[in-house]
Amino acid sequence: MNGGHDLGGQHGFGPINPELEKKSIFHHEWERRAFAITLACGFLGKWNIDEARHAREFQNPVKYLTNSYYQNWLYGLETLLVKKGLITEQELLSGKSHQSNNGRSVPGAERVREILASGGPTNIEDARVPRFQYGQQVKVCNDHPIGHTRMPRYTRGCEGVIDRLHGVHVFPDKNSVGEVDGEYLYNVRFEAEALWGEPHKGQGSVHVDLWEPYLEET
Amino acid sequence: MPHDGEEFTEPPSDPALRVKALESLLVEKGLVDLEALDVLIDTYEHKVGPRNGARVVARAWVDQEFKLSIQKDCSAAVKKVFGFQGRQGEHIVAVENTSKIHNVVVCTLCSCYPWTVLGLPPVWYKSAPYRARLVQDPRGVLAEFGTCIPEEKDIRVWDSTSEVRYLVIPERPIGTEGWTEEKLSMLVTRNAMIGVEFAKEASS
Incomplete structure (x- = not known):
């Protein structure tokens, strides 16, 4: 869902206000x-x-x-x-x-x-062949599911490169409605310019873990 | 510069009352065990925290074989060597800072964080400004922590969208040759392992 939690790239929240490490992680x-x-x-x-x-x-x-x-x-x-x-x-x-x-x-x-x-490991032993390979150019689907998803809005429609293959993991979109299903999980590297436009050229990259159904070939 | 911020909004007493009422109800219904609650709080307030991660980093600085093992499978290596394992640390990936690369971690969608090595995240990590801004303006955000990343250094932001957790291995400070692992671990801060700061200097 395009909810209030999906914060990457939103403006207007002000400064960070870091806290010292010695401070308790609970305030009340x-x-x-x-x-x-x-x-x-x-x-x-x-x-x-x-x-x-x-x-x-x-x-x-x-x-x-x-x-x-x-x-x-x-x-x-x-x-x-x-x-x-x-x-x-x-x-x-x-x-x-x-x-x-x-x-x-x-x-x-x-x-x-x-x-x-x-703990609660989410990897699933599954011998399936991943659709995408290391170094392959991919594009995030321009999709706006109304349920739970872990595909941040700021990545949608953007192109990146497969940087890591994490194996098959529980797929959150289905897990959130109680259906356990595994999908291949990748780490995708996006150049800052691909996400935020020309003024961000050369300003590093953002790595995002994305499941196979979120991605398409370019 | 980091400061002892008290600027977060003081919540109304409402949540305090709601939590108290809910806890009583859950105990009365036999859905939670009061002593189990105390153990949970004690575990994450006093036992599991960034000193765990500092030991991992210090070991990686002095032991090449260990460093290779955390690059291959960090969760397995820290479980085997230190016994750090379990919830929110099942799939840790260590990302190493070098003279050319600076890594920094965020969770734009919620507050994912490697609990087994860093404990629970600080308030700012879970708050809207950090979650919103880091992916778009990492250098600007790091500057607010007093951290200046030179233009020639490649900056890599890791957005923790899956159950994979990222742990930054900061660069070993210069002038620490021959230091013991314990002494080195004192230079490794929580913020350095999130990637918003460097490890402390040898003279600190």
């Missing part, structure tokens, strides 16, 4: 809790990373951009919990439980490290 106690309950609810296995991303980005862009980072996480979590039937809208509004979790056992503290350590 509620951010710690929002982070932790989001990860812990993820352990329930009711949604995948692309569904989680889509839940955060599928908002009015004004809202997405006005929210702080963890406010968007919180919005995404509330949305998924209700959508997946783990809590009801009424429970969310009242803060009171109306039904138990039907005896589901949830990972306790002793299992957290093991779950984090195993």
Whole structure:
């Protein structure tokens, strides 16, 4: 979707405001809790990373951009919990439980490290032949899917060169609606001029990971 | 120059109340374990952070064989040597800065970041200005960090759009010949491994 989250190349946001490394990565106690309950609810296995991303980005862009980072996480979590039937809208509004979790056992503290350590690899063993080869010139499709996609707007219609072949990875556009499907993933190198025009000639390059369905031959 | 910025908007108390209510509800319903939440926070606030990545970089500076192994499969190499593994570090690619190339990493679509070696990203990395501007004006953005990239150096921006995570291996500072790995790691900052700064100078 062409949402408020797709920020590459947008203007008007002002300076960066870097922070020192020694500063805590959380600025408020509620951010710690929002982070932790989001990860812990993820352990329930009711949604995948692309569904989680889509839940955060599928908002009015004004809202997405006005929210702080963890406010968007919180919005995404509330949305998924209700959508997946783990809590009801009424429970969310009242803060009171109306039904138990039907005896589901949830990972306790002793299992957290093991779950984090195993992670969630997205590569898929698949012997298929990639459509594009290293060094090949490709073009990003001028496509504007209304669902979740990881094809940034600023790359669409632009030409680049295949720089790396990452193998077959889970395809986010389908994963976000619960369909596990693998597609070849490439790293594509775009000269700055190809993305931003003549004044950016010689200003380096941008490397973007793009799945095969996002790309076409030139 | 980097500063201890407090300029981010103070959120209204609303999210604090919402989170508290949601957490209570989840605990009451048995959907989350309170102690598990504490372990999660402690892990990413105190245990997993950029000092992990600094050890990886320092090792790459002194050990050619290790450097080759992280170029081949960084996730496997850092798991084998340091035990850093798991969530948001499953597919790490190390990109090396040289006298001719400067690499810098962003996630324009959200906040993808190599957690296993750098921990959670700083606020500015997740914020709109950095996500919007880096891909179009990397030199201008780096200048805001006090980092000047000479015109003759090729600048490469890595937009983390997939589950592949990019880790910048900064150039080893001059004048550090014979330094121990531990001493070298003190020169490796989080920002240097994102690529918005160089490693600290030997005299620092």
